[in-house]
Amino acid sequence: MSIQVRGASWWAGGSRIVNRVSLEVPVGGMLGLIGPNGSGKSSLLRLIAGLRAPSEGAVLLDGRNITGLSRRDLARRVAFVEQEVSTEVDLTVTDVVALGRTPHRSAWGGSRDGDGPAIDHALRCAGLVDLRHRRWHSLSGGERQRTQIARALAQEPSELLLDEPTNHLDVAHQLELLDLVSRLPLTSVVALHDLNLAAMFCDAVLVLSGGEVVADGSPGDVLTEDLVRRVYDVDCAVAHEPDSARPHIKFLPPRRRATGTPHATAGYADRA
Numbered sequence: 001m002s003i004q005v006r007g008a009s010w011w012a013g014g015s016r017i018v019n020r021v022s023l024e025v026p027v028g029g030m031l032g033l034i035g036p037n038g039s040g041k042s043s044l045l046r047l048i049a050g051l052r053a054p055s056e057g058a059v060l061l062d063g064r065n066i067t068g069l070s071r072r073d074l075a076r077r078v079a080f081v082e083q084e085v086s087t088e089v090d091l092t093v094t095d096v097v098a099l100g101r102t103p104h105r106s107a108w109g110g111s112r113d114g115d116g117p118a119i120d121h122a123l124r125c126a127g128l129v130d131l132r133h134r135r136w137h138s139l140s141g142g143e144r145q146r147t148q149i150a151r152a153l154a155q156e157p158s159e160l161l162l163d164e165p166t167n168h169l170d171v172a173h174q175l176e177l178l179d180l181v182s183r184l185p186l187t188s189v190v191a192l193h194d195l196n197l198a199a200m201f202c203d204a205v206l207v208l209s210g211g212e213v214v215a216d217g218s219p220g221d222v223l224t225e226d227l228v229r230r231v232y233d234v235d236c237a238v239a240h241e242p243d244s245a246r247p248h249i250k251f252l253p254p255r256r257r258a259t260g261t262p263h264a265t266a267g268y269a270d271r272a
């Protein structure tokens with residue numbers, strides 16, 4: 001197994017945010033982490049990235065507890081793109097992507113032969129070649145997101161962790177990015193809100209609710225109407241294409257309570 005989490009919990013502010021989570025991702029596999037807001041996806045990703053230590057349990061890479069890896073060794077193999085990344089310094093796109101090479105540089109910071117090709121490859125993969133000289137502060141939200149993904153790819157990791165990588169991207173870039181991640185020869189864990197994107201691209205999905213794993217397995221087995229209702233309190237119809245095991249989820253409008261207001265927000269129809 002490339003990534004294993006064994007009974008990991010993490011406490012913060014007197015609450016157990018991640019509750020005895022176990023998971024396994026085989027080499028080359030792509031795991032989708034899904035669950036409502038505040039269910040613990042980002043916290044779990046930070047444990048896997050080694051940015052936080054579990055209060056109990058363990059995270060293993062290739063069977064080795066990450067507490068036994070040096071920061072540098074961990075940074076060489078695990079790339080993590082968090083949800084909101086900003087920089088105070090006004091770097092160019094290429095400068096930001098080049099930061100991905102830092103763990104591969106020698107102690108005195110000299111660049112290595114592989115840096116240039118790795119940076120070029122990452123820029124091409126993220127569709128940023130034409131933007132390579134642009135300054136970070138001039139980029140749109142989606143362009144910044146793609147720059148951070150390129151930085152992670154330039155790191156040439158064996159494990160890639162992405163926290164909602166599609167949230168600023170238009171539909172074409174969402175599809176391109178997840179297609180790219182699913183085809184790259186690396187192991188990935190990707191937190192996603194879009195259940196249909198998770199169903200389309202992930203080999204397996206793991207559903208968190210209140211910090212606990214409530215389901216895991218193939219998208220076809222896990223993403224059922226019952227699961228979506230239990231976890232999100234949303235009605236849906238799940239269709240299966242005849243030539244694909246991957247489900248497609250059609251969400252239904254919020255049910256109305258006895259008062260006439262839907263679950264989440266007042267409907268536009270009420271205001272019309």
Ligand SMILES: Nc1ncnc2c1ncn2[C@@H]1O[C@H](COP(=O)(O)OP(=O)(O)OP(=O)(O)O)[C@@H](O)[C@H]1O
Pocket residue numbers: 012013017035036037038039040041042043044
């Ligand atoms: N350092 C912290 N101290 C206290 N509570 C925290 C801390 N970090 C996270 N939490 C809480 O833990 C819960 C899980 O947060 P987390 O960001 O992991 O969820 P998430 O599933 O990624 O959410 P979202 O989908 O909204 O991004 C939230 O209720 C959050 O407020």
